[in-house]
Amino acid sequence: MRMVFALFLVLGIALAGVAVYMAQNQIARFQQERDYLLSAQQNAPLLTDIVVLKRPLKYGERFTMADLELVKVQANKMPPGAFTRVTAPQGSKEAQTAVFFDGETRPRAALRSYEPLEPVLRSKMTEPGVDAGITANLAPGMRAFTISVDVNSGVSGFLRPGNHVDVYWSGSLEGRPVSRLIQNNLKLIAIDQSADADRSEETKIARTVTAEVSPEDVAALTLAQSTGRLTLSLLGMGDTTNVGAIEIDRNTLFGIEETTEAVLEQKKVCTIRNRKGGEMIEVEIPCTN
CATH class of the missing domain: 3.90.1210.10 (Antifreeze-like/N-acetylneuraminic acid synthase C-terminal domain)
Structure with missing residues (x-):
């Protein structure tokens, strides 16, 4: 009987030891998981x-x-x-x-x-x-101005509301043909009658574009459009470069050096002829015209 009791006692102690060992392992695992979750929570981005x-x-x-x-x-x-x-x-x-x-x-x-x-x-x-619509795209204090374009002046069919363009004026100044940059980085708010930036007519050639401009620009563009031809140049996305003043005339384009009136006056020689005895003498005099 004592042997059976002793056997059960030893078995009970062994089982208790196994239970304690397993409990310690489980607690350690729980602690590791807790530490991992706390660390992950501390390093998690703020939502x-x-x-x-x-x-x-x-x-x-x-x-x-x-x-x-x-x-x-x-x-x-x-x-x-x-x-x-x-x-x-x-x-x-x-x-x-x-x-x-x-x-x-x-x-x-x-x-x-x-x-x-x-x-x-x-x-x-x-x-x-x-x-x-157009009014929903206008910033406070700005105005909508419409420019007539075609396949040559309107960057083909690539313009979309939200694009930015430079505006060039071509016409005659003092009797010579000139092309000049008159507006830089204008924002387009409508193409033809559409302000939809997601329009699907990829190859449609616009007849008009509407830009967001200041009241002063309205006056300048109105005069420019009535005295010459306007051409648009599409800017790259995010391009805010200020290109400065640009003006090209025919002589600059073809590298022609213009002769000034002063140079012509220096090259022009005026004379009169006088007879002195039997000899004809030419005498230089100032040119009057």
Whole structure:
């Protein structure tokens, strides 16, 4: 009986040791997992809300707050002009990053096409109650000016709303043909009657383009368009280089050196003839014409 008791005692102690060993291993594993999760949490990027669309939108299509939702993105990966709230009280600090004010019933309109879950950007939508069009693309204090173009002056069919162009004037100055850069880096807001930057007519030749200009530029371009021919030069995306003054005339283009009136006057010699006895003498005199 004592042998059986001793055997059970030894077996119990062994099982207890195994249980303690397994528990220690399990606790150590839990501690490792906890430390890993804490480290990952500390190193994880900060997340923030961003407003996205639930459904696709075409240019000019209206949308309301029911078409929007919030998703999480890295705070340092927010695109410029993105929103972090669907609605907020008018006049509050949060309203600066909200798409709509609380209680707003007027829809907004898309100024470009959107895909589902694409972030909504302030520059790609109209204000509430405003439909897409030229007026929605104009910055405060700016004006819309339309320029007539063709296949030669309008950069073929490559122009799109949102592009930037240089404007050259060609005409006659003081009786000589001249081409001059008169406007640099103008933003186009419409092609023909369309302000849609996603238009699909890839090869369509525009008849008119509408640019965003200042009131002073309106006067300058009106005069330029009525006295000569305007030609557009398309700028590369993101190109803000100031090229300075550019003017080319016929003589500069072909390398012709123009003779001045002073040089002609020096080369011109005027004389009179006088008879002295039986001899004819030529005497130089100042040229009168």
